[in-house]
Amino acid sequence: MSKHVVATVSEIPPGQRKLVTVRGRSIAVFNLDGEYFGLFNRCPHQGGPMCEGILTGLIESDEPGHYKYSRKGEIIRCPWHGWEFDVRTGQSYCEPERIQVRSYPVEVAEGTRVVEGPYVAETVPVTIEEQYVVVDV
Amino acid sequence: MSSALLERAVAHETKIGVIDCDVHHAMRSSKDLYPYLPARWREHLETYGSRRPTPFTGSSPYFKAAPALSRKDSWPRNGGPPGSDLAFLQEQLLDRYGIEAGMLHLLSPTGMDQRNQELAPVLCRAINEWQFHEWTQKDQRLKAAIVVPGEDAAAAVAEIEHWAGNRDFAQVSVVTHTIEPLGRRRYWPIYEAAAAHGLPIGLHSSGNNGYAVTAAGWSSYYVEEHHEVSMSQQALVTSLVCEGVLARYPSLKVVIVEAGLAWVPSLCWRLDRQWARMKDEVPHLTRPPSSYVREQVWFTTQPMDEPERPEDILSILEWIGWDRILFATDYPHWDFDNPETAFKAQMTEQQRRMVFRDNARAVYGLG
Numbered sequence: 036m037s038k039h040v041v042a043t044v045s046e047i048p049p050g051q052r053k054l055v056t057v058r059g060r061s062i063a064v065f066n067l068d069g070e071y072f073g074l075f076n077r078c079p080h081q082g083g084p085m086c087e088g089i090l091t092g093l094i095e096s097d098e099p100g101h102y103k104y105s106r107k108g109e110i111i112r113c114p115w116h117g118w119e120f121d122v123r124t125g126q127s128y129c130e131p132e133r134i135q136v137r138s139y140p141v142e143v144a145e146g147t148r149v150v151e152g153p154y155v156a157e158t159v160p161v162t163i164e165e166q167y168v169v170v171d172v
Numbered sequence: 173m174s175s176a177l178l179e180r181a182v183a184h185e186t187k188i189g190v191i192d193c194d195v196h197h198a199m200r201s202s203k204d205l206y207p208y209l210p211a212r213w214r215e216h217l218e219t220y221g222s223r224r225p226t227p228f229t230g231s232s233p234y235f236k237a238a239p240a241l242s243r244k245d246s247w248p249r250n251g252g253p254p255g256s257d258l259a260f261l262q263e264q265l266l267d268r269y270g271i272e273a274g275m276l277h278l279l280s281p282t283g284m285d286q287r288n289q290e291l292a293p294v295l296c297r298a299i300n301e302w303q304f305h306e307w308t309q310k311d312q313r314l315k316a317a318i319v320v321p322g323e324d325a326a327a328a329v330a331e332i333e334h335w336a337g338n339r340d341f342a343q344v345s346v347v348t349h350t351i352e353p354l355g356r357r358r359y360w361p362i363y364e365a366a367a368a369h370g371l372p373i374g375l376h377s378s379g380n381n382g383y384a385v386t387a388a389g390w391s392s393y394y395v396e397e398h399h400e401v402s403m404s405q406q407a408l409v410t411s412l413v414c415e416g417v418l419a420r421y422p423s424l425k426v427v428i429v430e431a432g433l434a435w436v437p438s439l440c441w442r443l444d445r446q447w448a449r450m451k452d453e454v455p456h457l458t459r460p461p462s463s464y465v466r467e468q469v470w471f472t473t474q475p476m477d478e479p480e481r482p483e484d485i486l487s488i489l490e491w492i493g494w495d496r497i498l499f500a501t502d503y504p505h506w507d508f509d510n511p512e513t514a515f516k517a518q519m520t521e522q523q524r525r526m527v528f529r530d531n532a533r534a535v536y537g538l539g
Contacts, residue, residue: 081510087245114244115508117237 036171040149040156044166047071050108054086057172064141064168065090065122067109072122073139073170074111079127083115085136091119093128140171188525189272190511191532193472194376194429194500195265195314197276197307198240198255204306205281208298213291224285225382234385234401235394238506246504254504258310265503266313269511272529273538275342275500276307276316277376277429284322284347285380292321296331300341308340315536317345317374325361332362336369342536343372343427347379354408355415363421372425372470372535375408377401398507405431406439409469413443416456418464425535426469430502433471434479437491440465466493470535472500473527474509482516489523498535499528 041055041064052065054076061076063086078085092107110119110128119128125138146163149156154169161167199205202222206214226233238244240253246264248257255261265271283296296319303316318335320328328346335341344366352358354375366373384390385400405428412418412426440462447454447461457464471492479485489497501509511528519527532538 081513083243083510084245089244115510116506 038144038154038169038171040144040154040159040161040167041170042159042168044143044168047168050090052086052090053168055170057170060172061086062139062170062172063087064170065111067122070123071141071143071168073141074120074122074125075137075139077136078113078115078118079134079136080113080116080118083113085111085113085118085120088112088114088117090122142169142171143167144169188529190270190499190528191538192265192269192271192274192501192503192511193427193498193532194474194502195261195274195276196255196279196502196504197258197261197303197314198253198278198280199302200252200256202281205295205298205302208301208305209294213294213298216288216291220288222281223287224380225287226285226380233380233390235397237394237398240504241506242504243506243508258307261503262311265501266311269501271511272313273532273536274314275374275532275536276303276314277345277374277378278303278317278319279376279378282347282379283319284350286321289324292324293327293331296321296327297334300331300335304338304340315342315538316340317343318371319345320362322346322359322362323351325358328362329365332365332369332371336365336371341371342538343374345374345376348375348377348405348408349379349381349383349385351381353411353415355411355413355417357415360417360420363417363424367421367424370423370537372427374427374429375405376429377405377431402431402435406435409439409465410443412469413461413464414454414457416454418468419456419458422468424468427472427498427535428469429472429500430474431471432475432477433473433492433497434477434485434488436465436471437488466496470496470498470531472498473514474500474502475507476509476514478516483518486517486519489527494523494526495531495534497527498532 039057042053047053047066049066049068052063054063062073063076065072074086076084076086088111090108091110091112093105093110094102096102109122111122112119120136125135127134144167146165149161149167150163242254246254248260250257283292283299286292286295299319308314308316318332318341320331322328332344385397385404391397443461477485
């Protein structure tokens with residue numbers, strides 16, 4: 036595992052995402068209310084480009100006629116068959132224990148720290164003034 | 173669901189060409205047909221529009237799960253609905269998956285729904301001209317189905333006769349939501365003509381007849397209706413068998429598209445059992461019903477059934493016959509099957525070749 040700088044913080048505002056390629060893998064970094072999460076962009080169902088799907092919330096119901104809507108913007112739906120995954124954990128909604136998409140640790144690092152290394156910053160120019168999104172791959 | 177439902181790392185296999193038996197091309201708009209329509213009918217459509225047994229002019233009475241029923245990533249970059257751009261389709265499907273042939277099924281317009289009986293055959297001719305000039309002549313991997321005004325059998329036969337022998341057309345397409353069950357005599361001349369020319373009848377769920385897909389009214393949810401469509405296809409197969417269409421035209425080939433296939437054995441078991449008791453009602457069936465299905469009907473794979481134990485699908489495919497299974501993606505629809513990952517159960521190399529290519533070559537007479 037190594038730490039890769041994939042974006043400046045300002046590039047991925049809350050509710051947005053950025054698709055990057057790190058060490059040959061297609062990975063999407065999401066910003067949920069200021070926190071960053073990284074998911075492998077390949078659905079465990081049939082390999083669809085999962086991170087290009089829509090972000091939605093969770094609809095739960097204990098009986099017909101009653102429903103609860105929560106976690107708006109935190110569930111990603113694969114654009115192919117609509118499988119839903121929790122962006123925070125990578126777990127599927129249908130069977131969280133057994134079906135998940137690979138998730139990657141993401142952190143925010145100060146430019147001053149990043150310029151010292153050992154961060155990998157192939158495509159993102161680094162300055163000490165900025166803050167950076169770093170993915171551990 | 174078991175973790176085996178997930179795509180598994182596939183060991184390197186011999187790369188074989190794939191034949192996709194269900195590809196949906198589409199028009200950008202109904203105006204795409206204008207170059208192929210006589211002026212009299214262009215003006216008619218501009219004034220009176222298209223009259224079909226459905227209350228909606230621009231939508232469907234049957235639910236859809238996603239806009240245009242399609243994968244969210246299948247909208248062409250140049251605008252236009254999914255399936256309407258040949259270059260994008262070539263890139264996203266044919267080239268991407270090494271498709272050596274794609275069997276086109278046009279879902280709209282059908283021509284067959286058209287209530288104006290003079291317009292229906294004209295529309296079908298225009299549709300087939302459009303398919304020929306804009307699709308199959310531009311990419312020889314794509315094969316069209318002859319779209320026919322099937323509620324008017326004589327006109328349908330004329331359209332088949334017009335295109336028969338043209339290698340761009342590999343089958344005859346008839347909608348499945350018809351005025352009467354497709355085994356009924358009014359449709360027989362179509363089967364006779366198709367069989368005479370060695371053209372399979374491709375039956376993809378389509379059309380509007382004003383009836384609900386269930387036998388008792390309109391369902392509430394898409395997830396219901398998505399499955400009920402398969403049931404209506406089962407009724408269709410039952411009609412073709414019991415009315416004696418398959419018996420009467422022994423060389424007729426029928427391809428059932430996008431109806432699933434796990435139901436085939438149980439349907440045949442029930443038909444055989446009833447036939448054993450009630451042969452005297454249907455004396456034209458001189459053999460068990462299942463024998464007609466196993467000789468004259470083929471089934472496409474998509475949407476692939478996914479039992480808890482993936483291997484269970486193998487015994488079903490075995491029963492139907494490995495030579496009767498046709499791989500399909502249903503591109504660009506949302507329930508598209510990726511040829512690289514859709515099959516979770518292990519098949520032998522020979523079975524793979526049959527399902528992914530050789531059976532289609534045989535049924536459609538491809539090179």
